[in-house]
Amino acid sequence: MTAEGPQRMTTLQETVATIEAEGLDRFAYVIGDDHAISADALVLTRRDGVWTSFATNERAGVEETSVRTYEELSDALDDFLRLMRLRADEDALMSRIREKNRRAHETWQASRDDRPEKA
Numbered sequence: 001m002t003a004e005g006p007q008r009m010t011t012l013q014e015t016v017a018t019i020e021a022e023g024l025d026r027f028a029y030v031i032g033d034d035h036a037i038s039a040d041a042l043v044l045t046r047r048d049g050v051w052t053s054f055a056t057n058e059r060a061g062v063e064e065t066s067v068r069t070y071e072e073l074s075d076a077l078d079d080f081l082r083l084m085r086l087r088a089d090e091d092a093l094m095s096r097i098r099e100k101n102r103r104a105h106e107t108w109q110a111s112r113d114d115r116p117e118k119a
Contacts, residue, residue, distance in 0.1 A: 009074040015081055024084045027091070031080070042087065044080045051076035053083065 012031065019025050028041035039060045044053045051073055055066040070076035 010077045010081075012073070012077060015077040018081060019084055022085070022088070024088055027084065027087050029084060042080065042083055044076055053080050 016031070019029070028038060030038045030041055030043045030045070033045055037060055038056055039058050041056045041060075042053065043056060044051065046052070051070040053066075053068045053070075053076060055063045057063055068079065070079065
């Protein structure tokens with residue numbers, strides 16, 4: 001309970017609805033137990049009596065440094081949604097960087113093309 005009253009609990013259905021509404025479902029994710037073949041995904045599952053989230057790599061292996069545990073599903077879902085949003089932010093940032101690099105390369109290439117040939 002907070003000073004404002006009882007804390008609102010996030011549900012699985014609300015989390016999935018938010019993921020879809022925000023377009024975060026373009027990124028691989030698994031909520032549940034079937035993550036064995038999910039590469040480059042964010043996973044939320046129940047292990048050993050606690051909720052666990054982690055990222056998988058391109059071979060569907062668990063990225064050990066990404067493992068987080070939660071006692072309550074609501075806390076796990078809140079953090080999972082935050083991590084999905086961070087993934088989207090990272091993707092947007094990388095897209096901007098790639099675009100800037102592409103433009104810089106084009107500018108560099110054009111400057112090389114404008115140089116007179118050496119005799």
